[in-house]
Amino acid sequence: MAHEHAAASGAQALSVRGLKKSYGGLAATRDVHLEIAAGQVHAIIGPNGAGKTTLLSLLSGALAADAGEIYLFGQAMHGHAEQARVAAGLVRSFQITSVFDELSVLENLQVAVQRGQHRSYGFFHASASDRLAREAALEVARRVGLEKVAHQLSSQLSHAARRRLDVGLAIACRPRVLLMDEPMAGMGHEESGDMIALIQSLKQELTVVLVEHDMDAVFALADRITVLVQGAVLATGSVDEIRANAEVKLAYLGEEETQ
Ligand SMILES: Nc1ncnc2c1ncn2[C@@H]1O[C@H](COP(=O)(O)OP(=O)(O)OP(=O)(O)O)[C@@H](O)[C@H]1O
Structure with a gap:
C-alpha cells in the first residue's frame, strides 16, 4: 500500500x-x-x-x-x-454532531463508510456497494470494540462507547x-x-x-x-x-x- x-x-x-x-x-x-x-x-x-x-x-x-x-x-x-x-x-474525529442518534451503531458506521466509498468501491453498482459497505461497517465496529452493541441505537450508548463510535466513524472514512x-x-x-x-x-x-x-x-x-x-x-x-x-x-x- x-x-x-x-x-x-x-x-x-x-x-x-x-x-x-x-x-x-x-x-x-x-x-x-x-x-x-x-x-x-x-x-x-x-x-x-x-x-x-x-x-x-x-x-x-x-x-x-x-x-x-x-x-x-x-x-x-x-x-x-x-x-x-x-x-x-484527512479526517477529524470527535465531531459529535456526525452521530445520528436514531440510527444503530452499525447503520451510523455504514453511512460513514458510504460517504468515503467513492475512494474505494465506487466502481461497483449500488447493491454490491451496499453489501460491501455493511461488511466494512461491521469490520470497523469490531475494530473499535463495538461489535456487541452494533445493533443498539446510538442514543443508548454510554459516553465512552459513543466516543469509540466517533473514532469508528472517522476510521470508516479510511x-x-x-x-x-x-x-x-x-x-x-x-x-x-x-x-x-x-x-x-x-x-x-x-x-x-x-x-x-x-x-x-x-x-x-x-x-x-x-x-x-x-x-x-x-x-x-x-x-x-x-x-x-x-x-x-x-x-x-x-x-x-x-x-
Ligand atoms: N469562534 C471564535 N471567535 C472568537 N474567538 C475565538 C473563537 N474560537 C476560539 N476563540 C479564541 O481563540 C483562542 C484559541 O482558542 P482555541 O479554542 O483554539 O484554544 P484551545 O487551545 O483549543 O483551548 P482549550 O484547551 O481551552 O480547548 C482563544 O483565545 C479563544 O478564546
Missing part, C-alpha cells in the same frame, strides 16, 4: 507552512509550521486558549485559514473544502491522517486506558494528530509533541525533550499561576 510505503520511507504525512488565523483582532494561530511524520502519533498540547482546537479546525477545513499551506502526503489541502479533505484522507480532539475528555481511568489502547493500535495503519489535555495519555501515546502557546509553536520534540524543556515548563507554570 502507498501509505505503508510512505511510513517506511519516513515521508511527511502532513506538512503545515505559515498557517494563520485571527478572530477579529485576536491571532489564534500565528504562523504555524508543522511536520508530521507518517505512522506516528503527534500530540499538540498547550494551555487553555493556546489555539489547539483552532489548529485542528484549520487542518480539517472546518475553518478557513487567513494564510498558509497544508499538504497531505505532498498533496495540497489548503483551498479544499472539508469534504474534499475527507475524501483525500483516513490516512486522523485528527483527534480530546478523545479522553469525560472518561474515567479505565475507559481512558481502553481509548489509549485503541489509538495505539491505529498507529499501525495511519498517522494521528492528537489534541489532548490528559498528559498521562499524551506521554503514553505520542512519538512527537508540539507545544502551542498563544497560537504559536513554542517547541516540538520527543516526549523526553518536551518534558525537559525549560520554556515548556514555564508556559505551564505560568498557566497554573494565573488560575
Whole structure:
C-alpha cells in the first residue's frame, strides 16, 4: 500500500507552512509550521486558549485559514473544502454532531463508510456497494470494540462507547491522517486506558494528530509533541525533550499561576 510505503520511507504525512488565523483582532494561530511524520502519533498540547482546537479546525477545513499551506502526503489541502479533505484522507474525529442518534451503531458506521466509498468501491453498482459497505461497517465496529452493541441505537450508548463510535466513524472514512480532539475528555481511568489502547493500535495503519489535555495519555501515546502557546509553536520534540524543556515548563507554570 502507498501509505505503508510512505511510513517506511519516513515521508511527511502532513506538512503545515505559515498557517494563520485571527478572530477579529485576536491571532489564534500565528504562523504555524508543522511536520508530521507518517505512522506516528503527534500530540499538540498547550494551555487553555493556546489555539489547539483552532489548529485542528484549520487542518480539517472546518475553518478557513487567513494564510498558509497544508499538504497531505505532498498533496495540497489548503483551498479544499472539508469534504474534499475527507475524501483525500484527512479526517477529524470527535465531531459529535456526525452521530445520528436514531440510527444503530452499525447503520451510523455504514453511512460513514458510504460517504468515503467513492475512494474505494465506487466502481461497483449500488447493491454490491451496499453489501460491501455493511461488511466494512461491521469490520470497523469490531475494530473499535463495538461489535456487541452494533445493533443498539446510538442514543443508548454510554459516553465512552459513543466516543469509540466517533473514532469508528472517522476510521470508516479510511483516513490516512486522523485528527483527534480530546478523545479522553469525560472518561474515567479505565475507559481512558481502553481509548489509549485503541489509538495505539491505529498507529499501525495511519498517522494521528492528537489534541489532548490528559498528559498521562499524551506521554503514553505520542512519538512527537508540539507545544502551542498563544497560537504559536513554542517547541516540538520527543516526549523526553518536551518534558525537559525549560520554556515548556514555564508556559505551564505560568498557566497554573494565573488560575
Ligand atoms: N469562534 C471564535 N471567535 C472568537 N474567538 C475565538 C473563537 N474560537 C476560539 N476563540 C479564541 O481563540 C483562542 C484559541 O482558542 P482555541 O479554542 O483554539 O484554544 P484551545 O487551545 O483549543 O483551548 P482549550 O484547551 O481551552 O480547548 C482563544 O483565545 C479563544 O478564546
